[in-house]
Amino acid sequence: MANRRNLKKLINYATSQLFSECVAVSLYSSKPDEKDVEALLTSIVNLRRNSIDRVSHLEPGKTAKEYFDNLIVAFNSQVEETLDQIYNLN
Numbered sequence: 496m497a498n499r500r501n502l503k504k505l506i507n508y509a510t511s512q513l514f515s516e517c518v519a520v521s522l523y524s525s526k527p528d529e530k531d532v533e534a535l536l537t538s539i540v541n542l543r544r545n546s547i548d549r550v551s552h553l554e555p556g557k558t559a560k561e562y563f564d565n566l567i568v569a570f571n572s573q574v575e576e577t578l579d580q581i582y583n584l585n
Contacts, residue, residue, distance in 0.1 A: 502550050502563070509574055510543035517581050527584040535580055542577065546570050 514536065521532040549566055553559065 499550050502567075503547055506543060506546045506550070506570065509570075510539055510546075513539050513542075513574065513577055513581070516578075517584075520581055520584050524584060531584060535577070535584070538580075539577060542570075542573055 517532065517535050517539065521527055546566070550563075553562055557565075
């Protein structure tokens, strides 16, 4: 990753795409439970907030490369889990 600013932009882009995909699926599929949709949207917002916070504040004791590599892997796995939940709303 070139710098923190680019990483934050990528996180914002990915979470905004997840959010819009969740809204689209909830509107155009067979009426999913509103509580499930709201919980999923809340989890996407929390994913964004937590990921941006982790980019801004490094953990002491780890090298920057190791820290950001772990952060990216964790973020990608959470995005995949969220996508699975979105597509299971039907």
